[in-house]
Amino acid sequence: MCLGIPGEVIEFLPDQPDLARVDVSGVKRVINVGLLADDPPEPGEWVLIHVGFALSKIDESEAAAALEFLEGIGQAYADELAALQESRIE
Amino acid sequence: MRFVDEFRDADKAHALAAKIAALCAPGRQYKLMEVCGGHTHTIYKHGLEDYLPESITLVHGPGCPVCVIPMGRVDDAIHLASQPDVIMTSFGDMMRVPGSQGSFFDAKAAGTDIRMVYSPLDSLKIARQNPDQRVVFMAIGFETTTPSTAMTVLRAAAEGLGNFSVFCNHVTIIPAIKAILDSPDLRLDGFIGPGHVSTVIGCRPYEFIAREYGKPVVVAGFEPLDILQSIYMLMVQLSEGRTEVENQYTRVVPWDGNLAALNAINQVMELRPYFEWRGLGFISHSAMRMRPDYASFDAELLFQVPGVRVADPKACQCGEVLKGVLKPWECKVFGTACTPETPIGTCMVSPEGACAAYYNYGRMNRHRVVEVSIS
Numbered sequence: 001m002c003l004g005i006p007g008e009v010i011e012f013l014p015d016q017p018d019l020a021r022v023d024v025s026g027v028k029r030v031i032n033v034g035l036l037a038d039d040p041p042e043p044g045e046w047v048l049i050h051v052g053f054a055l056s057k058i059d060e061s062e063a064a065a066a067l068e069f070l071e072g073i074g075q076a077y078a079d080e081l082a083a084l085q086e087s088r089i090e
Numbered sequence: 091m092r093f094v095d096e097f098r099d100a101d102k103a104h105a106l107a108a109k110i111a112a113l114c115a116p117g118r119q120y121k122l123m124e125v126c127g128g129h130t131h132t133i134y135k136h137g138l139e140d141y142l143p144e145s146i147t148l149v150h151g152p153g154c155p156v157c158v159i160p161m162g163r164v165d166d167a168i169h170l171a172s173q174p175d176v177i178m179t180s181f182g183d184m185m186r187v188p189g190s191q192g193s194f195f196d197a198k199a200a201g202t203d204i205r206m207v208y209s210p211l212d213s214l215k216i217a218r219q220n221p222d223q224r225v226v227f228m229a230i231g232f233e234t235t236t237p238s239t240a241m242t243v244l245r246a247a248a249e250g251l252g253n254f255s256v257f258c259n260h261v262t263i264i265p266a267i268k269a270i271l272d273s274p275d276l277r278l279d280g281f282i283g284p285g286h287v288s289t290v291i292g293c294r295p296y297e298f299i300a301r302e303y304g305k306p307v308v309v310a311g312f313e314p315l316d317i318l319q320s321i322y323m324l325m326v327q328l329s330e331g332r333t334e335v336e337n338q339y340t341r342v343v344p345w346d347g348n349l350a351a352l353n354a355i356n357q358v359m360e361l362r363p364y365f366e367w368r369g370l371g372f373i374s375h376s377a378m379r380m381r382p383d384y385a386s387f388d389a390e391l392l393f394q395v396p397g398v399r400v401a402d403p404k405a406c407q408c409g410e411v412l413k414g415v416l417k418p419w420e421c422k423v424f425g426t427a428c429t430p431e432t433p434i435g436t437c438m439v440s441p442e443g444a445c446a447a448y449y450n451y452g453r454m455n456r457h458r459v460v461e462v463s464i465s
Contacts, residue, residue: 003128003234003442004286004289032241035237035348035350035354036350037350038350048289048342050234050237051208051231051235051238052208052209052210052238053209053237053238055234055286056342056344058341058342062342065311065312065313069128069313073131073441074441075441076183076440076441079182080182080208083182083206083207086208086212087207087208087212088212089211089212
């Protein structure tokens with residue numbers, strides 16, 4: 001919850017510019033990118049997501065490292081991914 | 091794996107360790123606090139203390155948002171959740187945190203409508219779908235989650251949603267660090283600053299630590315080499331007699347933080363005069379509440395909240411662990427009466443908690459722990 005999880009931006013939702021579909025470890029869900037409005041990510045770029053909101057842009061190597069770190073935490077990340085899977089904010 | 095290896099190269103780690111050792115003044119002991127529970131996790135998973143000279147001790151700080159919630163707030167939340175027509179929503183991390191009468195999981199098993207959500211925005215959706223019920227979001231966390239709550243309240247206000255409110259338990263990291271600096275129990279030489287909190291608040295809020303307390307701060311990433319690099323940067327400062335705030339995690343943390351996130355927090359929330367932290371007691375201006383303009387989203391105003399204070403279990407020494415005075419394994423109930431499966435203290439609940447990190451990776455030179463009853 002406190003640690004950000006990396007997601008790759010796939011696309012922005014039509015008519016809802018603050019929402020984007022991202023891929024987090026194969027789970028594709030919609031998140032809010034409104035807090036990056038000053039420098040919005042492009043599709044294909046990576047963001048660090050905290051409880052449904054992107055808080056920073058990161059590069060691909062950082063995303064890989066962050067993912068590896070989270071997978072090392074074990075059950076907590078599995079639980080977070082399961083929660084993300086259930087998330088429907090759009 | 092190509093990407094990850096560059097953060098975990100053993101040769102680089104040993105080279106850094108040698109440089110760190112060379113900076114230690116003979117006969118001097120160094121105590122460095124890692125504030126963030128994520129860092130604690132990396133340190134124990136990778137055994138980073140084994141790379142360091144014995145004169146450097148890493149002390150675990152209070153930066154685990156679940157760990158600092160006092161039992162009374164859990165009781166208050168369960169009281170809220172038990173009111174007629176209320177649906178309480180919460181992050182999964184919170185579900186096993188013990189209150190005096192049990193956890194959210196226990197309350198849920200007893201029939202209280204408490205639902206796990208991934209995002210506060212999920213709570214908003216539940217509120218839209220259940221217009222005849224009142225949805226209360228159990229908001230917890232440091233500055234990594236506070237902007238999300240603030241943005242969600244702004245969204246609820248824009249939609250005119252009348253059945254959504256927030257039980258706000260958001261805490262701020264700076265006053266907790268200050269409380270530790272002011273504590274007579276512990277003398278610290280420097281801080282490994284939290285990574286993800288700093289993506290929001292930036293590096294400037296730590297400047298008082300360097301300026302007024304004369305301690306260096308290095309904001310650090312979560313990889314083993316990030317942490318060793320940060321320790322090296324702290325030791326360079328100490329050996330040169332400098333005390334500054336430096337940013338090792340520039341690939342993620344901007345010096346000024348995320349201004350949009352800070353603005354959202356500031357629009358919706360204000361500092362409380364004081365807030366109780368588990369183990370640390372009441373700390374001035376250390377937590378957030380709704381501003382009067384957003385009073386209609388403040389569960390503490392919409393409902394009667396008992397506001398009970400509950401003393402931590404006598405056997406539990408989370409307070410000393412959160413302040414870094416005790417190592418987790420020095421707690422009387424560590425690993426015996428208190429385990430991740432049956433936690434007494436919050437530090438054992440969250441994977442970011444120092445006790446859970448120790449327990450899971452077994453990195454301790456602990457003496458034989460005598461089993462102690464909970465009461």
